Amino acid sequence: MMTLSSRQAISQTQAPGLPSRAGLGLKNEHFSDVLQSAPDIGFFEVHAENYMVAGGPFHHYLGLIREQYPLSLHGVGLSIGGEGALSREHLARLAVLIDRYQPQSFSEHLAWSSHGPVFLNDLLPLAYDTDTLNRVCEHVDQVQSTLKRQMLLENPSTYLQFQRSTLDETDFIREVIRRTGCGLLLDVNNVYVSCINHRRDPLAYIDALPLHAVGEIHLAGFAEDTDSLGDRLLIDDHGAPIDDAVWRLYEQLLARTGPKATLIERDNQVPAFSVLMAEARQAEWHLARASS
Template structure:
């Protein structure tokens, strides 16, 4: 980790999310949340939805933030891209973080911009030494600019680069070691990617720097088939968490102990009570992990 990046990490907020389950904050639920104050560990927002000065999103978030911890998740920094991080985007992000002082901030190991154009997707990167140097430089720059450490999320992937010279887990480990960032371990992404590439999901998790896990993500996936008829899973965020993902989550908790856990739903969004019930299921697993703390072997 560079000296400049160490300064950024040391100035990060001392507050942390509770080791409980949270849900994504959706406009469909703004008023119901304020009326009922559900027993949720935290809320998470996508930063890009709040990069304006005012409007109804800020009106409700300012009120909800008074009662709940907050995680802010970015989808637009394009950390894996060839170009430097967009300074205007980074400035807007810094203003948002200063305004709400979230307990955690996270972003994706992916790229979404090219030659000034934004692509509405999170695209994979080749795992090479050149990519590693570029990603570490980007993360150092982001952490220094924001004055806080961040979590990096493992991707859901559907193809791989032939020029990759290291595994994804080894790449992520190197990034964390060199930058001091943390890991957002998306269990659904692990299951999707490992199924698509015919790898063992728990072996992948064991190969990661599990002490760096600051948050879990859980979500639903869709099932499809590729051109040769092979099973293809899509990280769709439009369904409840699958039983296979719940099982993998329990196995991960046995390795890490309890961590803040987000239930993601970005399409086909159900009512607030349904989302809260799913979060309660995660809380049951977190409570069991808490009761067996000290028996973990990462």
């Protein structure tokens, strides 16, 4: 595990964090909107894997936007929870990208997406036991040592649970943060989706997390279906407006943490930029209330 001195060295090289404002996931269809209107927004976030090339139009526009706004890089392909070793090539490309843009935040998912040479384009759930805990901590330590910065780990949205799990998800996350010194990206939509699917209390889940470690919050929409027993089944699809229940949970979270950088995520059925800005303004209203 990473030593205390190693964590201190990383913390001393940390860039300033994201502002405690609302931000938007930056989509290529909105590049022109951002550059032409210069919106009053706290930050933008991009998926790191979309920029792991040397050049091209995505880099051109992101470079212009980065000159004006704080930036968060959000990884989706490291496979932090995978059974195999992390890809050194992927980590090296990520390090180049972070050096190029000097983002205020880097985050990844508590999930796995690769097995041997096979990469699955999904974020798959983990069994929460001692072996998985040790492996995840080793991987987080490797990422932070390579990047020489703290990373944020995002809580997952899940649709099944493993019988072999011996730890609650919140205890697992707490222990990873304690051992590695990483931060927490608290996705409120993921909390709501998972808790409804597994018949848990979303607020109790939040209260069991190490809220002192929250460095960023995510808000998104979900799709709804029913399972084979006819019960509600929520799908974290990032393709709809943020649900009222998620807004209420967000307000309860801010009452515990105070204002935190908050991202509006929309990855499917992406609407007009003005629609996303309206959701960002709603988040800003909640942030202002939390600071008063």
